[in-house]
Amino acid sequence: MGITDGNKKVMDRQVFAIDQVIFREGKPGNAAYVVQEGKVEIFKTLGEGKEVILGSIEAGGLFGELALVDNQPRMASARAKERTVLIAISRQTFEKKMSGSDRFIKAVLRILLGNYRTVVRRAALAESKLKEHGIPLDG
Template sequence: MGITDGNKKVMDRQVFATDQVIFREGKPGNSAYVVQEGKVEVFKTLNGEEEVILGTIEAGGLFGELALVDNKPRMASARATERTVLIAINRQTFEKKMAGSDRFIKAILRILLGNYRTVVRRAAVAEAKLKEHGIPLD
């Protein structure tokens, strides 16, 4: 099932079961996702085993967009925490929309996202160290 623009399919509707992984950290990102129904947990894996939850995305939320903007591998993994319906926005559609954007705005967006990736990476490491010492973050 998909969303079309004329005869061309531009977005797919995808269904994920509870605990099903949507994408993995370090893999190429060719789609961003809008949560239509359900919930998605975004997490990083540290030292190959410990998971740090970065956030939960609920209906109406967007995730996975960083890899589309800066063409870098996924910075985190995502999984459904319940039955979840997503609308996938593919790279081709995203790039077509971005092509019409101002170059200055695109450059600023890439810089902001680079900074965001750095902050998230550092925050995940800091949270893991706090947990290691029995200090709750919440």
């Protein structure tokens, strides 16, 4: 299944079962995703297999775009929390759209994403340490 522009396929529709992993932290990112139906959980795995949930993405939400913008490995993993239908936006389609963007804006975006990656990594570690000491993060 795919979405076409004339005769050319530009986006793929993919279906994931409950708890099926969509991508793993540390792997190359070749697509971003829009949730058409269902729910996706974004998580980091820390030492000893501990998971920290960073958030969830519902219908209409976008995820996985960081790896397309800055060409870095995935900063977190994603899995379907229920039967989920995603529209995949390939690196090729993304780069074609970005090629017309101002170089300054692209550079600022890459810097912002680098900062974001650092903050998320530190927040996940902090949350893990709080949990180790029985301190709830929310509430």
